[in-house]
Amino acid sequence: MMMDGRVALVTGAAGDLGEAAAVRLAADGASVAVCDLPARTDALAAVVEACRSANPAASVTMATFDVTDPRSVEEALALVIDQIGVPDAVYNNAGYQGLFANTVDYDVEDFRRVQDINVTGVFVVLRACANALLAIGRPGAIVNAASMAALGGPPNMVAYAASKAAVLGLTKTAAADLAPNRIRVNAVSPAFIGPGMMWDRQVELQAATPSQYYGDDFETVAAQMIDQVPLRRYGTANEVASVVRFLLSDDASYLTGVNIEIAGGAS
Template sequence: MSVAGRAAVIGAGGGIGRACLATFADAGWEATGADLHAGDGLHPLDVTDPEAVDGFARQVDADALVYAAGTVATMPVAETDPAVWRRVLAVNLDGAAHAAAAFARTMIAGGRGGAMVFLSSAAGVRGEANASAYCASKAGLIGLVESVAAELVPHRIRVNAVAPGNVDTPMLREVARGIARAEGRSEAEVWAGLARTGAADRILAPGEVARVCVALCGDAFSGVTGATVPVDAGYLLS
């Protein structure tokens, strides 16, 4: 089977990132993953370190990037610890900016064009209570994508965002446990409520999001750049 190209997935240890890595491989890409927690063949990478991100970009010389690194904090804004706020923004937004810059440099130098996809969130499109840092980081990511997409059009590098709804990942499971503890409810009850956000009636599987991310990197979507694509099973509908 011919190789579709070289792909990099940052945040490949998480639910969506791991699914992206597998989906790239299934589609014939040569895929390399990186994560803060190395293992299972993943490269160790701290996205808050711009020099480390730059080194990874130069090492893989990718035609496609999916940035799936992310973290979340749920608490009322009046109780938000500045250190927690800074950590969420550092991973979700600053890290994405480091990746955009580093992979733009390698893709421009390579002269082959390319594609980048950044994982935003439905919560970046429509804010939610008790998640100000997360919502701000994911909304900022959409602005970053639109700006970088406009810059890179002359280099045939497309840049898009994907905005998932609630996806069955370890991160969402941890959020559900936290809500259950804080509100004195069962985790099953909280999980059922998360499945019924907006018009949605279920939790998405990571592969459903990954397939969109990988498709956006391919030739079928060669005319799409600067877009934010919701993959939310109706989360944003009311």
């Protein structure tokens, strides 16, 4: 199978996109560590079961840590390495959308929190996993979760847009720094992926936050968002998982430092 012999680590695995990717990687033969905050342990246990149902032969383990806390990341990674080996297929997926408010009203503390989770968290996990690969001299692949919000300037999302643009810069530099060690680093930028928490939350909060760009009820805003997408539908978590699996696999062996837009043609 496509990911036989590989060891995957997925952060934010209790969430929609993380779960879909973890299940896909297990189904394709990878050993998988599903990771999220300690508060998401029950949801993670269900993801472990889903991975095992997809492939009863797969080794699946769970790890809990806060991506912004380097010590908890390194301690959890050491346990993962003991259980299933050094991850060589890392999906740096944990993220937080932040509040919805006009730039001039946006809360500074929440702005910092969004950067901490979405940028520092990606950096901390990437750094720990890359160092673990360097220690054993093995190649690997890392995919960072960016977003079309990095490129499209979505209203009322200044912290999130800034954080995802930072992920694109981080990805390019990490790709250059790690290329000599055969560790590839790429990014994915989904647009509107649903149904699910982040899609529903975005539609609800755009509807509740005044702007000239969107209406003020769920159905109107959902339709306005879909109208921005040439394929005229939102994407599915499985459609993101397919691209992530491709970038983590040897099929993408000559790709590093790229960002794949998963956006139904939206820009």
